[in-house]
Amino acid sequence: MSVFVVSKSPALSGSVKISGAKNSVLPILAGCILTEEECIISSVPPLNDVMVMIDILKKLGATVNYDVKKEKISVCCKDIVSFEEESEDAGKLRASFIVMGALIGRIGKAKIPMPGGCPIGSRPVDLHLKGFQSMGVSIEQEKGFVFADGSSICGGKVYLDFPSVGATENIMLASALLEDTTVIENASAEPEICDLAKFLSKMGVKIQGAGTDTIKIQGAKKLSGVKHKVMPDRIEAGTFMVASAITGGDIILENVIAEHLKPVTAKLCESNVCVEDLGGNKIRVFVKDKLKPVNIKTMPFPGFPTDMQAQFMSLLAVISGTSTITETIFENRFIHAGEMVRMGADIRIDSRSAVIEGVEKLTGAEVRATDLRGGAGLILLGLVSEGETRISDIYNIERGYYNIEEKLKGLGALIERVD
Numbered sequence: 001m002s003v004f005v006v007s008k009s010p011a012l013s014g015s016v017k018i019s020g021a022k023n024s025v026l027p028i029l030a031g032c033i034l035t036e037e038e039c040i041i042s043s044v045p046p047l048n049d050v051m052v053m054i055d056i057l058k059k060l061g062a063t064v065n066y067d068v069k070k071e072k073i074s075v076c077c078k079d080i081v082s083f084e085e086e087s088e089d090a091g092k093l094r095a096s097f098i099v100m101g102a103l104i105g106r107i108g109k110a111k112i113p114m115p116g117g118c119p120i121g122s123r124p125v126d127l128h129l130k131g132f133q134s135m136g137v138s139i140e141q142e143k144g145f146v147f148a149d150g151s152s153i154c155g156g157k158v159y160l161d162f163p164s165v166g167a168t169e170n171i172m173l174a175s176a177l178l179e180d181t182t183v184i185e186n187a188s189a190e191p192e193i194c195d196l197a198k199f200l201s202k203m204g205v206k207i208q209g210a211g212t213d214t215i216k217i218q219g220a221k222k223l224s225g226v227k228h229k230v231m232p233d234r235i236e237a238g239t240f241m242v243a244s245a246i247t248g249g250d251i252i253l254e255n256v257i258a259e260h261l262k263p264v265t266a267k268l269c270e271s272n273v274c275v276e277d278l279g280g281n282k283i284r285v286f287v288k289d290k291l292k293p294v295n296i297k298t299m300p301f302p303g304f305p306t307d308m309q310a311q312f313m314s315l316l317a318v319i320s321g322t323s324t325i326t327e328t329i330f331e332n333r334f335i336h337a338g339e340m341v342r343m344g345a346d347i348r349i350d351s352r353s354a355v356i357e358g359v360e361k362l363t364g365a366e367v368r369a370t371d372l373r374g375g376a377g378l379i380l381l382g383l384v385s386e387g388e389t390r391i392s393d394i395y396n397i398e399r400g401y402y403n404i405e406e407k408l409k410g411l412g413a414l415i416e417r418v419d
């Protein structure tokens, strides 16, 4: 089992290139199922979650060739031989549920394992299923599987009780081959939805309103293969922005879309961190004044992203004064706080709120990456803690960060991956 060993590091400096967005790649790969023609997707980082999705596509009958060095995948779904998601890991990867919409669209039915619970919350899929049902799809659940029969699928209105990212994507995929119009109300407005909409539009789907709460989709009977470059990962970018802030650094991030980073930038600026848009998809993040505590509430986009909450908790743990974080998206997304407390952080949790009193000194400890973003938060805290921080269960971190230790090392961080 590998661990990350992180030591107190100097202020980070230099440049880092941000990878393609994990949360964009997964639905786009599922979207390849919608056409018999070849799709070429570039800027695809070889993350564990991406590998699981490739395995799922292959088992459905797709031909997939991944040039890891060039970060380019070609997917051809001419011969989809199965409507059953059978990959061993499918139930483990929640995003694999996204294949359901694409299979309903392409072959009119799907049998998908019910995704299990997740450390950060129960994460049900009721909104996905209700959405499909509003489109005339019949749903049955049996022995841990969901069976969808889309033989009577039609367009119409789908209202989501909550702007779920995954449910919005699933409905978009299910409606892409329908000539009727489907309207998703109270849709998610996350940038990843816009990236999926761009990909589907290139294939021949007419989409209006992506990035707002109402998305109109008019599909086509046949979609074509396309080339698509995945948007930069705004959460990886946010994590490096915090890495610069927490170490008092001065770094340049390349391959970012500043607009996507607005909620994170706003909170960093409020905390006295300087963020400069250099143009050409580059930003500079640096510290020149004493940092100030801030209050954060996670919200759907354009609110502050829940996926950046743990990293900010690390930053706030070392800023003198009292900060608060309120988590409104997931019911149990503070598990990393317990590990941070073991390193000397002063964090009190009360239901969905955390009160953080900044401390002057933290001490490295043996901690566990309880989940993907919580694990990233622990790396950040390790960069400013005395002695060594040994982080176990780093597969959780590697689900969503490509080469994180090499990228951090390139900026001067003291981090090693020990096998």
Ligand code: UD1
Residues within 6 Å of the ligand: 022, 023, 024, 026, 094, 095, 121, 122, 123, 124, 125, 126, 127, 128, 129, 162, 163, 164, 165, 166, 167, 192, 306, 307, 329, 330, 331
């Ligand atoms: C996606 C992201 C994840 C991010 C999250 C919120 C991917 C692969 N993952 O996850 O990194 O943290 O958006 O920005 O893109 N919910 C229900 N019923 C449903 C669906 C969701 O109650 O059918 C609840 C969830 O339990 C959660 C909230 O809605 O409390 C938001 O979930 P959702 O937006 O669906 O997140 P994901 O798409 O799973």
